[in-house]
Amino acid sequence: xxxxxxxxxxxxxxxxxxxxxxxxxxxxxxxxxxxxxxxxxxxxxxxxxxxxxxxxxxxxxxxxxxxxxxxxxxxxxxxxxxxxxxxxxxxxxxxxxxxxxxxxxxxxxxxxxxxxxxxxxxxxxxxxxxxxxxxxxxxxxxxxxxxxxxxxxxxxxxxxxxxxxxxxxxxxxxxxxxxxxxxxxxxxxxxxxxxxxxxxxxxxxxxxxxxxxxxxxxxxxxxxxxxxxxxxxxxxxxxxxxxxxxxxxxxxxxxxxxxxxxxxxxxxxxxxxxxxxxxxxxxxxxxxxxxxxxxxxxxxxxxxxxxxxxxxxxxxxxxxxxxxxxxxxxxxxxxxxxxxxxxxxxxxxxxxxxxxxxxxxxxxxxxxxxxxxxxxxxxxxxxxxxxxxxxxxxxxxxxxxxxxxxxxxxxxxxxxxxxxxxxxxxxxxxxxxxxxxxxxxxxxxxxxxxxxxxxxxxxxxxxxxxxxxxxxxxxxxxxxxxxxxx
Amino acid sequence: xxxxxxxxxxxxxxxxxxxxxxxxxxxxxxxxxxxxxxxxxxxxxxxxxxxxxxxxxxxxxxxxxxxxxxxxxxxxxxxxxxxxxxxxxxxxxxxxxxxxxxxxxxxxxxxxxxxxxxxxxxxxxxxxxxxxxxxxxxxxxxxxxxxxxxxxxxxxxxxxxxxxxxxxxxxxxxxxxxxxxxxxxxxxxxxxxxxxxxxxxxxxxxxxxxxxxxxxxxxxxxxxxxxxxxxxxxxxxxxxxxxxxxxxxxxxxxxxxxxxxxxxxxxxxxxxxxxxxxxxxxxxxxxxxxxxxxxxxxxxxxxxxxxxxxxxxx
Numbered sequence: 001x002x003x004x005x006x007x008x009x010x011x012x013x014x015x016x017x018x019x020x021x022x023x024x025x026x027x028x029x030x031x032x033x034x035x036x037x038x039x040x041x042x043x044x045x046x047x048x049x050x051x052x053x054x055x056x057x058x059x060x061x062x063x064x065x066x067x068x069x070x071x072x073x074x075x076x077x078x079x080x081x082x083x084x085x086x087x088x089x090x091x092x093x094x095x096x097x098x099x100x101x102x103x104x105x106x107x108x109x110x111x112x113x114x115x116x117x118x119x120x121x122x123x124x125x126x127x128x129x130x131x132x133x134x135x136x137x138x139x140x141x142x143x144x145x146x147x148x149x150x151x152x153x154x155x156x157x158x159x160x161x162x163x164x165x166x167x168x169x170x171x172x173x174x175x176x177x178x179x180x181x182x183x184x185x186x187x188x189x190x191x192x193x194x195x196x197x198x199x200x201x202x203x204x205x206x207x208x209x210x211x212x213x214x215x216x217x218x219x220x221x222x223x224x225x226x227x228x229x230x231x232x233x234x235x236x237x238x239x240x241x242x243x244x245x246x247x248x249x250x251x252x253x254x255x256x257x258x259x260x261x262x263x264x265x266x267x268x269x270x271x272x273x274x275x276x277x278x279x280x281x282x283x284x285x286x287x288x289x290x291x292x293x294x295x296x297x298x299x300x301x302x303x304x305x306x307x308x309x310x311x312x313x314x315x316x317x318x319x320x321x322x323x324x325x326x327x328x329x330x331x332x333x334x335x336x337x338x339x340x341x342x343x344x345x346x347x348x349x350x351x352x353x354x355x356x357x358x359x360x361x362x363x364x365x366x367x368x369x370x371x372x373x374x375x376x377x378x379x380x381x382x383x384x385x386x387x388x389x390x391x392x393x394x395x396x397x398x399x400x401x402x403x404x405x406x407x408x409x410x411x412x413x414x415x416x417x418x419x420x421x422x423x424x425x426x427x428x429x430x431x432x433x434x435x436x437x438x439x440x441x442x443x444x445x446x447x448x449x450x451x452x453x454x455x456x457x458x459x460x461x462x463x464x465x466x467x468x469x470x471x472x473x474x475x476x477x478x479x480x481x482x483x484x485x486x
Numbered sequence: 487x488x489x490x491x492x493x494x495x496x497x498x499x500x501x502x503x504x505x506x507x508x509x510x511x512x513x514x515x516x517x518x519x520x521x522x523x524x525x526x527x528x529x530x531x532x533x534x535x536x537x538x539x540x541x542x543x544x545x546x547x548x549x550x551x552x553x554x555x556x557x558x559x560x561x562x563x564x565x566x567x568x569x570x571x572x573x574x575x576x577x578x579x580x581x582x583x584x585x586x587x588x589x590x591x592x593x594x595x596x597x598x599x600x601x602x603x604x605x606x607x608x609x610x611x612x613x614x615x616x617x618x619x620x621x622x623x624x625x626x627x628x629x630x631x632x633x634x635x636x637x638x639x640x641x642x643x644x645x646x647x648x649x650x651x652x653x654x655x656x657x658x659x660x661x662x663x664x665x666x667x668x669x670x671x672x673x674x675x676x677x678x679x680x681x682x683x684x685x686x687x688x689x690x691x692x693x694x695x696x697x698x699x700x701x702x703x704x705x706x707x708x709x710x711x712x713x714x715x716x717x718x719x720x721x722x723x724x725x726x727x728x729x730x731x732x733x734x735x736x737x738x739x740x741x742x743x744x745x746x747x748x749x750x751x752x753x754x755x756x757x758x759x760x761x762x763x764x765x766x767x768x769x770x771x772x773x774x775x776x777x778x779x780x781x782x783x784x785x786x787x788x789x790x791x792x793x794x795x796x797x798x799x800x
Contacts, residue, residue, distance in 0.1 A: 057602060058595045235584050244586035254587045258800065259488050270489045272643060272797040273745045 016162045016420040017436055018083065029086040029484055032197050037081070037423065042432045045080070045425060048190050052078055055186055076179065077477030079424045082187060082194070083439060083459040090201075090483040093164060093443065094453050096349030097154050099339060101445050104169060104326045106342035108148035111325060112138045122337050127358075131331075132379060133324030135287065137294065141311050144217040145448065148320040151210070151282070152445040153177075153457075157352070158420035165352045165417075167440065169335070171319060171327040173284050176458040176478075177444050178242035181206060181249075183458075183480040199485040201455035206444070207249035213448035214250075214280045219313050226279035228252040229269060231260070233285050233301045243284050257285075260303045267306065267315045280316045281306075287321045329412055330356070330378040353415060357408035366413040367404060370397050373413040375404070390416055419468055422479070424461055438462045440470050441481065456481035487643045489798030491585045495644050496651035496799070498581040498589070499635070502597070503655040505574035506628035511539045511663075512561045512571075513621045514693050516614075519554050521685070531689070532557040538666045538693065541569050558617065563609040571624055575601050588644050592634040600627040643744050646737035650793065653737075657730035658786050663693045664717055665779040671710040672775070687713055694725040714775060715767035727782060731759035734789075741797075751792035758785040 019030040026034035056075050085093075110117050111128055118125040128134050153174030155167045184203055188195055211228065218226035232243035234256050247254035259269050260278070268275035283290055289299040294307040310317050325331065331338075333354040339347045355362040355373075366373060370389050377385035387400045404411050421436035443457030459479040460470035470476040515535035532552055536542040541560060544567055550556050564570045568577075579601040582589050589597075604624075612620055632652070639645045664671075670686040687708040691697040694717065703722065704712050718727050738752045770778050793799075 058599050059591070235580070240583075241586075244583075248587040252587075253488055253491075254585070255488065256490070259490055270798050270800065272487050272489055272492045272741075273747060274798070 014160055015418040015436075015438065016158055016160055018158070018420050018422045018439075019436075029084045029089075033082070033084060033194070036194060036197070037434060042430065046429075046432060048080060049425070052080060052186055052190060055189070056182070059182065076472045077463055077475075078183060078186065079437075079461055079463065079477050079479045080187070080190065081423050081425060081434070082480040082482045083422045083441075083461075084482045084484060085456065087484055087486045090455060093156065093349070094455075096164070096166075096347070097443055097445055097453055098451050099343060099345065099348050100154065100166065100169070100335070101149065101152050101447055101451060103339040103342045104152075104171065104335070105147055105149055105447060107338045108320075108323060108326050109146050110342075112148075112322065113140065117338065117341055120341065122341050123331070123334050124358075127330055127334075128325060131325055131328060133287075133322070133328050135322035135325075137307065137311075138320070138322040143320050144219060144316050147217060147447050149323045149326065150213055150217060150318045150320075150447050152447065153442045154445060156349070156441045156443065157417055158439075158441075160418050162420070164349060166335070166349050167352055167417075168329075168332065169327040170442075171323040172286065173319065174442070174444070175239040175242055175284075176442055176460075177206060177454075178245040179478050180444065180454070180456070180458040180481070181245075183478055187480040198482065201483040201485050203454050203456060206454050207246065209446055209452045209454070210246065210282075211250045211252075213446040213452065214282055214318060216448035217316050217318065218279045219316050221313055222279040227277060228280045228282065229255045229278045231255055231257070231281050231283040231285055231290075233289070237284075239284065246282075257301050257303050260306075262303060262305045262309060265309070265312070265314060267303070267309055278315060280318060282318045287324065290317070290321065328378065329376055330358070330409075333412055352417060355413045357404050357411040357413065360408075363404065363408045366411075367401055370401060370413075372416065374416055375400055375411055375413045378410050378412060388416065417468070419462075419470075422459070422461065424463065424477075424479070426463070426465070435465065437465070438468050438470065439479070455483035487588070489800050491588045492643065492647045492797050493794065493799035494581040494585040495588060495647045496793075498578045498585075498597075498651070499648040500651035500655040501574040501578035501581070502628050502631050503652045504569060504659070505571045505578065506625060507656070507659040508539050508541075508561055508569060508571050508574065509621050509624040509628075510695060511535050511693055512558060513618075514689055515554075515557060515561075516617055516621070517692070518689065534666055536561070538663050539569055540662065541567055544568075554614070558612075559609050562612075562620070563607075572604060575604055590634065590638040592638045593631065596627070596631040596634045600631065641740075643741060646740050646744070647797075649737045650734050653730040653733045654786055654790055656725055657727050657734070658783060660694055660717055660725050660727060660730070661779050661782050661786070663690060664714070665776065665783070668714075668775045668779060671714050672771075673710070683710075684708060690717070696723060696725065699723065711767050711771055714771065718770065718778075719762060719765055719767055721763070728762045731755075731762055735759060738793075745797075749796050751789060751796050754792055755789055758789065 019026060019034060021027055053075065056078060107117065117123050118128065149171040151174065153170040153176060155170065156164055157167050158164055181203065214228050215226055228250065229252055230243055230247040232240060232254055234240065237243070244254050253269060255269050261268050261270065261275070263275065267278045267281070269278055285301050288296040290302040291304060291307040292299045292302055293304040306315070307321065309315050332351065333356050336347045336351055339345065355366050357363040357366055366375070371392070373389045375387040375389070387396065389397070419438040419440060422439045423434050424437040425432065426435040426437070427433050439459050439461045441457050441459050444454050446452040459481045461477050461479055462468060462470045463477045464475055512535065515532050518531035532554060533542065536545050536557060539561060545557070545560050560567055560570065562571045565572055567573060579597050582594055582597050586594065607620070635648060639648065667686060667690050670683050687710065688697060690713060691700050696716065700708070700713070700716055703716065703720070716723050716726065720726050721728050721732060723729055735755050738749070738755055742749055742752055
C-alpha cells in the first residue's frame with residue numbers, strides 16, 4: 001500500500017482536485033484509476049519509476065539548462081499517474097480552442113491588412129503600433145490560406161469550481177509536443193493493463209497531422225509535392241530534442257541555417273547531390289533571428305534574405321513572422337472582445353480575469369488590491385518582472401505600486417489562481433506515496449486546411465508540495481494526459 | 487540527404503571504430519606490462535601503444551612521466567586527447583545527436599547509453615583490476631552500436647557514408663599498427679627466429695584481434711610474411727586493408743547509383759586500392775613494406791578528403 005498525503009483536505013483547500021470530490025470520492029473519469037492506485041504497492045511503483053527514468057535517458061529526452069555546463073542535459077521529471085479528462089470535458093475544451101485560434105488568425109490577418117478592429121475602437125491602435133512583436137514588414141502580405149499561426153499551444157488552467165480558463169496563447173514557437181508523445185509511449189510500455197481498462201483517445205497521429213498541416217500551406221509557386229524541413233538553432237537549443245523528434249517523425253530534414261541557401265529566387269538546402277528546393281520551413285527560431293538582412297543583423301542562425309523570399313511567395317514560414325502580436329500579454333486581455341468581433345460568438349473558453357493598468361479605473365483597482373494579485377509585465381516572460389501579491393513583502397508591494405504608477409501601460413494584473421490538483425507520486429523509498437499536486441494543461445492545435453486539435457495535450461505538474469510553478473526550470477514535471485472516449 | 491548529415495554519419499562511425507581500436511591497443515599495452523622481459527622486469531610497451539594510437543605526441547606534450555596509469559588514463563579517459571575512448575564516444579555521440587533524424591532509435595540508444603555510462607566512470611576508480619572488464623565493455627558497446635547500425639539502418643546513402651567512415655578508420659588503424667611494427671616482420675640477417683620476435687608478432691595480431699584467426703586460417707605457427715599477407719591482402723580477414731578497401735569501394739559504388747551522379751572519388755578509390763586483389767605479399771616485401779604502408783596511409787587520407795568535397799560535407 002502507498003502512503004496517502006492528506007488528500008481531500010490537501011495542500012490548498014480551495015483548489016479543485018481532479019480525482020476526488022469534496023467528500024473524498026473519486027469523480028467519474030477517475031474511478032477506475034483510483035481503484036488501480038489503491039491496489040499498487042511501493043516497490044512495484046519504485047521499479048516502474050526506475051524503468052521510466054532509464055527509458056527517457058536512453059532515448060535522450062532531455063532539455064538543456066542554459067548556463068549550467070556540468071548538467072547541460074537533464075531529464076524533465078515524469079510523473080506516472082495520468083491526468084484524465086472526460087469526453088464531454090474535452091469536447092468543450094476543443095470547441096473553445098478552435099474558436100479561439102480561428103479568431104486569433106482572423107485578428108492577425110486584420111492587423112496586417114485593414115485594421116478594422118482598431119477602427120472599430122475594440123483594440124487601441126497604440127497597443128499594436130508600439131508593440132515590439134508587431135512586424136510592419138508583414139503589412140499587406142497574404143500568407144497561404146491567410147493563416148499566420150499554424151502551430152499553437154494554448155495554456156489552460158482549471159480553478160476553484162472546476163471551470164477552465166485560458167492563461168496564455170502561444171502562437172510563436174510553442175514547445176512540449178514531443179513530451180506529450182513520449183509520455184504516452186512510456187505509459188503504454190509501463191502500464192499496458194491501464195490502457196486495457198480505459199478507452200484512451202490516441203495521440204500518435206500528431207506527426208502525420210503536422211505534416212498534412214505543413215503541406216497544406218505550401219507556397220502557390222510549388223507544383224507537385226512540397227518539400228518540408230524543420231529549421232533548428234542547433235544542438236545547444238533547449239528544445240533541440242523536440243526539433244529532431246518532429247523532423248524524424250515526419251520524415252523530413254532537420255536543417256540549421258548553414259544548411260540553407262538562397263539561389264535563383266528560391267530556398268535550397270545543401271545535400272549530397274547538390275541543392276534541393278525547400279517549400280515549407282517549420283522554423284523553431286524566433287522572428288528576430290530568421291533573417292539577418294531583414295531583422296537582427298547579428299543572427300548566425302537564420303538565412304540572409306529568407307524574409308524577402310517569404311514575401312515573394314517562394315517559401316512558407318511556419319509560423320508566420322509577426323504572430324507574437326496576438327499572444328502578447330497586453331493583447332491577451334482583449335481576446336474575448338477579439339473573439340466576439342471576428343466570430344460574432346460569445347467566447348466558449350474564458351480568459352483569466354485580467355485588469356489592464358493602461359485603463360485608469362482598472363489601474364486604481366489594481367493599486368488598491370495589490371496584495372491579492374499577480375502583476376505581470378506586458379512583455380515579460382518566464383516569470384521575470386512579476387509580482388505575486390500574497391507572497392510579496394511590504395517593500396516589494398510599495399516598489400511595484402511605484403512602478404505601475406510610473407508606467408501603467410506596461411502592466412496587467414490577475415487574481416492569484418488556485419490551480420487544480422491531480423494525484424502524483426510523491427516522496428521516495430519507503431516514503432513513496434500519492435499526493436495532490438497543482439497542474440496546468442497545454443493542448444496542441446494545428447491550423448492548415450482545417451483545424452486539428454490533438455486530444456489531451458501536455459500536462460505540467462508542480463512536483464513541490466503546494467507550489468504553483470509548473471515550469472520545468474523550477475522543478476516542474478509532466479504527466480501523460482488522457483481523454484477518455486465515450 | 488544534407489551534406490552535413492552525411493558528414494556526421496561518416497564521423498560518427500569513424501569515431502566509434504576508433505574508440506574500439508584504442509581500447510584494443512590499450513589491452514595490448516596492458517598485456518605486455520604483465521609479460522616478463524629478458525631483463526627480469528616487465529616489458530611495458532606503452533610508448534609504442536601510444537604511438538600506434540596516434541597519441542604519443544599529445545602525451546609527451548603534457549610532460550608527464552610515462553607510467554602505466556598515466557598512459558591508460560590518457561588513452562581511455564582524457565578529454566583533452568581527441569583520440570581517447572572518452573573523446574571518441576563523445577564526438578560520435580555529438581555527431582549522432584546533430585543528425586538524430588538520420589540514425590535509428592536502436593543506434594542512438596546504443597550510443598547514448600554508452601556515453602552516459604562511460605562518462606559516469608571515475609577514472610581514478612578504474613584500477614588495474616577493473617581494466618580488463620572496462621576494455622571488454624568498450625568492445626561490447628562498440629559491437630552493439632555496429633550491430634544496431636547493420637541491423638536497423640535503412641540501406642540508403644546514410645548507411646554507406648557510415649560504412650565508409652568506419653572502414654576508412656579501420657584500414658588506417660591496421661596500416662598504422664603495421665607501420666609501427668613492420669621492421670619485426672622483415673627477414674632478419676641471421677634468419678633466426680627468437681623469442682622476442684615471436685612475441686612482437688603476437689602483439690601485432692592481438693592489436694587487430696587476429697591471433698587466433700591467424701592459426702585457423704594458416705594452420706601453422708607465426709610466419710612474418712604470412713602475418714603481413716593476413717593484415718594487408720587477405721579479404722577473409724575483417725581488419726585487413728584489402729577487406730576494408732573492398733567495402734569502401736562497394737559503398738562508393740552504391741552512392742554513385744543512389745545519388746545518380748558521376749564522382750571522381752570512385753575512380754580514385756579504384757585506382758589506388760583496386761590493385762590489392764591481385765597483389766602478392768612477396769611483391770610488397772620486395773619493394774618495401776614501409777614505403778607501401780606510407781603510400782596507403784596517404785591514399786586513405788586523400789580519399790577521405792575527396793569524398794568530403796564531392797558530397798558537400800561542409
